[in-house]
Amino acid sequence: MRYIDTHTHFDFPDFAADRASVLADCARTGVERLVVVGVSAGHWPRLWNLVKSDARLFAAFGLHPMFLADHQPADIQQLHDWLAAHHRHPQCCAVGEIGLDYFLPELDRDHQQSLFEQQLALALDFDLPALLHVRRAHAATIATLKRYRLPRGGIVHAFAGSLEEAREYHKLGFKLGLGGAVTWPQAKRLQRVVAQLPAESLVLETDAPDMAPAFAAKQRNSPEHLPRIAALIAELRNETPQQLAEQCWYNSCELFNWPATTVP
Numbered sequence: 001m002r003y004i005d006t007h008t009h010f011d012f013p014d015f016a017a018d019r020a021s022v023l024a025d026c027a028r029t030g031v032e033r034l035v036v037v038g039v040s041a042g043h044w045p046r047l048w049n050l051v052k053s054d055a056r057l058f059a060a061f062g063l064h065p066m067f068l069a070d071h072q073p074a075d076i077q078q079l080h081d082w083l084a085a086h087h088r089h090p091q092c093c094a095v096g097e098i099g100l101d102y103f104l105p106e107l108d109r110d111h112q113q114s115l116f117e118q119q120l121a122l123a124l125d126f127d128l129p130a131l132l133h134v135r136r137a138h139a140a141t142i143a144t145l146k147r148y149r150l151p152r153g154g155i156v157h158a159f160a161g162s163l164e165e166a167r168e169y170h171k172l173g174f175k176l177g178l179g180g181a182v183t184w185p186q187a188k189r190l191q192r193v194v195a196q197l198p199a200e201s202l203v204l205e206t207d208a209p210d211m212a213p214a215f216a217a218k219q220r221n222s223p224e225h226l227p228r229i230a231a232l233i234a235e236l237r238n239e240t241p242q243q244l245a246e247q248c249w250y251n252s253c254e255l256f257n258w259p260a261t262t263v264p
Contacts, residue, residue: 001245003230004033004252005223007097007131007157007177007205010057011036011047014209014220023054025224030245032056033258034223037097037131037157039064041075044082051091058256060094060131061086062119065101065112076118080125087126093256095123096131097157100144103135113144120148129255130154132174138165145172153255155203158211163193170201175255177205180213180221183232195236203255204230204248 005026015022026034036051038044038061051059061082063071079095086092098119100112123130129152134141138161153173158181159166166176181187182194204226212221213229227245234244253260 001030001227001230001242002249003029003031003204003226003245004035004249005031005206005208005226006035006155006175006203006252007179008034008036008208008223009039009210010034010208010223011043011050012209022222022224023056025222026056029224029227031223031226033058033252035060035093035131035256037094038062039097040067040070041072041078041082042070048086055091058091058093059086060096061092062096062098062131063115064097065099065107065115065133066104068107068111068115071115076115076122079119080122083122083126083128087128092128094129094131094154095119095126096154097133098130099133099157100137100141101133101135102137102140113140116141116144117148120144120150123150123152123154124148127152132156133158134161138162142168142172145169145174152257155205155255157205158207160190161193163196166193166197166201170198174201175203175251176201177203178229178233179205179207180211180216180225180229182236183213183215183229185214191236194233195238197237199237199239199247200251202233202244202248203252204233 051057159176208221231241
């Protein structure tokens with residue numbers, strides 16, 4: 001079976017000591033492609049240098065709402081310039097991680113909204129999908145996406161919303177990222193929703209090094225865990241691991257305009 005991890009922070013220092021061995025383990029377990037997602041302007045050069053070193057890695061560049069205090073007014077122009085320079089490169093695949101976070105009260109909502117809209121506008125300008133961070137902000141996010149209507153849609157990372165919200169995202173061309181959160185025994189509501197989601201809306205992710213699955217509790221999360229996460233999701237959906245893996249592979253390739261054969 002083959003897998004695409006559509007959301008990692010593989011450039012983070014957590015992987016500095018064993019990044020090569022993790023990639024080797026990914027190859028052995030069928031994890032053939034990893035999307036490495038940006039969070040702030042200062043990290044983009046490090047991320048891009050890493051991605052260029054290995055054809056299995058793909059980059060997204062964005063300004064994460066949780067790092068609101070770190071972002072500077074000039075960063076939007078810098079993101080524009082960065083995308084202008086790299087968006088045609090086959091290893092530049094999306095704008096992200098961007099979005100809205102209403103879970104943390106210290107994050108100014110108006111500032112978040114402005115930053116989100118400016119980055120959606122860049123995704124439109126450069127014809128790229130968007131990788132979204134959404135926490136307790138589905139209504140505001142869906143309303144914003146309805147105004148921007150990205151032709152290539154994107155992914156709602158770590159989707160934990162309702163079935164109705166999932167349907168709204170699906171109508172807007174967005175896939176739903178599923179990862180370790182689904183594997184926890186207490187995630188009953190999320191599991192019920194995941195069991196009913198349309199197959200064509202699903203993609204797999206780890207968010208490594210964060211959001212570890214239940215079977216790796218209190219450990220660094222890693223793309224190597226993706227096959228086991230996928231098997232647990234398949235069980236919830238009464239599908240075979242092969243069915244889920246192939247559907248998510250196809251969905252991911254469709255979103256990113258990748259050939260659904262082998263690594264470029």
